[in-house]
Amino acid sequence: MKPAPFDYVRASTVDEAVAALAASNGEAKVLAGGQSLVPMLNFRIVDTPIFVDINGIQDLDRIEETTDGGLRIGALARHFALETSDLVKDRFPVLHEAMKHVAHLAIRNRGTIGGSLSHADPAAELPTMAVLLDAKIITARASGGREIAAADFFVAPLTTTLEPDEIIVAVELPGLATGTGWGFEEFAQRRGDFAVAGVSAIVSMDGKSVTESRIALMGLHDTPVRAHAAEAALLDDGIDAAAAAARLDAEPMNDLHGSADYRRHLAEVLTRRVLTAAMERAAR
Amino acid sequence: MTAKIPITVSVNGENHAAEVEPRLLLADFLRENLDLTGTHVGCEHGICGACTVLMNGDSVRSCLTFAVQADGTKIETVESLGDIDALGPLQEAFREKHALQCGFCTPGMLMTATDMLRKYRLETDDDIRDGLSGNICRCTGYQNIVAAVRSAADKRDAK
Numbered sequence: 001m002k003p004a005p006f007d008y009v010r011a012s013t014v015d016e017a018v019a020a021l022a023a024s025n026g027e028a029k030v031l032a033g034g035q036s037l038v039p040m041l042n043f044r045i046v047d048t049p050i051f052v053d054i055n056g057i058q059d060l061d062r063i064e065e066t067t068d069g070g071l072r073i074g075a076l077a078r079h080f081a082l083e084t085s086d087l088v089k090d091r092f093p094v095l096h097e098a099m100k101h102v103a104h105l106a107i108r109n110r111g112t113i114g115g116s117l118s119h120a121d122p123a124a125e126l127p128t129m130a131v132l133l134d135a136k137i138i139t140a141r142a143s144g145g146r147e148i149a150a151a152d153f154f155v156a157p158l159t160t161t162l163e164p165d166e167i168i169v170a171v172e173l174p175g176l177a178t179g180t181g182w183g184f185e186e187f188a189q190r191r192g193d194f195a196v197a198g199v200s201a202i203v204s205m206d207g208k209s210v211t212e213s214r215i216a217l218m219g220l221h222d223t224p225v226r227a228h229a230a231e232a233a234l235l236d237d238g239i240d241a242a243a244a245a246a247r248l249d250a251e252p253m254n255d256l257h258g259s260a261d262y263r264r265h266l267a268e269v270l271t272r273r274v275l276t277a278a279m280e281r282a283a284r
Numbered sequence: 285m286t287a288k289i290p291i292t293v294s295v296n297g298e299n300h301a302a303e304v305e306p307r308l309l310l311a312d313f314l315r316e317n318l319d320l321t322g323t324h325v326g327c328e329h330g331i332c333g334a335c336t337v338l339m340n341g342d343s344v345r346s347c348l349t350f351a352v353q354a355d356g357t358k359i360e361t362v363e364s365l366g367d368i369d370a371l372g373p374l375q376e377a378f379r380e381k382h383a384l385q386c387g388f389c390t391p392g393m394l395m396t397a398t399d400m401l402r403k404y405r406l407e408t409d410d411d412i413r414d415g416l417s418g419n420i421c422r423c424t425g426y427q428n429i430v431a432a433v434r435s436a437a438d439k440r441d442a443k
Contacts, residue, residue, distance in 0.1 A: 001328040005286045008306030008352055038348040039329035042309075051306070055353060080342070080403075104418025105399055107330065109342040110349070191414040 003041035007050045013057060014140050014169055020052045022142035026164040028052050032076060032115040035107045060169065061112075063087055069175025075114025075168045079126075083108060092133060092173060094182035094200055098125040104192040114168040117153070120160045123194040123219030125186070127154060131224045132200050132216035136172040141165055147172075154223035179283025180204055183274030186218065187266050189257060195219045196258040199227075199246065199270035203234075203278040210234055210279065215242070220250040220267050230271060239275045246271035291355035295320065296364040304351045310344075311335040313351035314361060322362040322391050326420070333419030336392040337361050343399035362391035365398070374398060374436045383432035385423035392419050397433045406437045
């Protein structure tokens with residue numbers, strides 16, 4: 001199992017990377033951490049004649065505070081850096097928790113946030129966190145970059161709205177209100193495997209009532225999605241109604257790791273658990 | 285045919301210059317070009333962990349890394365941990381706890397555990413199991429591998 005021959009371009013700036021992509025007429029792809037891409041090359045599932053390696057671009061891995069209490073995370077930030085970042089732990093504890101479930105150490109040492117979002121596995125943690133946390137995905141292209149809302153970014157399994165000559169340069173997470181509660185649960189066969197199913201939530205409360213919530217489902221649709229029906233049910237009728245709505249909302253697959261029915265069951269159970277945890281953690 | 289690219293890599297403290305095809309995996313560079321066959325190649329798609337090496341001190345899958353990407357880096361393979369006459373402390377723990385049967389997965393287990401022992405406290409055996417979850421042992425000798433890493437972690441903490 002060896003990759004087919006390809007040409008290799010090292011980019012040392014974002015400008016060089018997008019120029020190389022533009023010059024290739026759609027034939028080149030970006031090589032970042034390579035943790036999803038290289039297996040596909042070894043299997044020869046992907047047949048790409050040119051790779052633009054962006055690992056040498058300086059400062060593209062920064063994790064910086066933004067003035068609204070959020071974070072701007074450079075596309076090359078490795079999973080291990082996110083897992084161990086105090087800024088992430090402080091500002092987005094739900095993301096800190098999610099990182100504990102991302103792959104294995106050797107993969108986390110190499111894999112990048114930009115790569116995970118571009119790869120767009122519907123059962124992966126980072127795309128789900130982007131959806132839950134209303135991330136803005138900042139891109140660059142030779143013809144000019146743009147900002148894409150996470151809700152519009154994921155189209156289908158392994159498919160995003162990125163153009164062939166476009167790369168992610170950063171991910172911006174808007175700050176959460178003080179006292180926001182959170183919950184994250186996933187079920188996987190082994191620690192570090194892709195989730196069979198997962199649910200995450202953030203909740204704001206006033207006294208005993210929920211004033212706002214976001215619930216995101218992982219591995220339960222062909223992209224990570226917000227469970228809007230469950231969010232509405234939580235406001236009107238509480239946790240059990242929200243969990244039942246999440247079950248109805250799920251459109252999971254049957255595969256080796258679990259049947260669609262089992263995944264629907266997980267959607268309900270995990271939604272109940274994350275909402276219970278999030279409401280306990282929320283400041284009243 | 286794609287152009288070969290010159291690289292210089294420090295492997296176990298020794299500098300190597302070579303010209304390689306971009307598609308050459310680091311695992312194959314180590315085994316075929318440098319004859320360092322301690323790094324094992326199992327699944328070749330990042331699942332089994334047998335090919336794990338350290339790159340600039342971080343464990344990586346050498347089957348998911350191209351040799352050209354190792355240009356200018358410092359690679360450490362299982363050969364750096366010790367040899368038959370002078371085993372390193374982790375290797376010694378593996379021998380003492382009988383943490384290998386056929387030995388195929390052992391290089392990857394050792395390099396993964398080396399990185400884990402540097403990065404994590406490993407307070408419980410479950411932490412060790414979670415940390416080793418990306419390395420597959422086909423003899424299913426996991427109990428003794430966990431015991432060996434536990435022993436190495438305890439010795440680390442006693443220092």
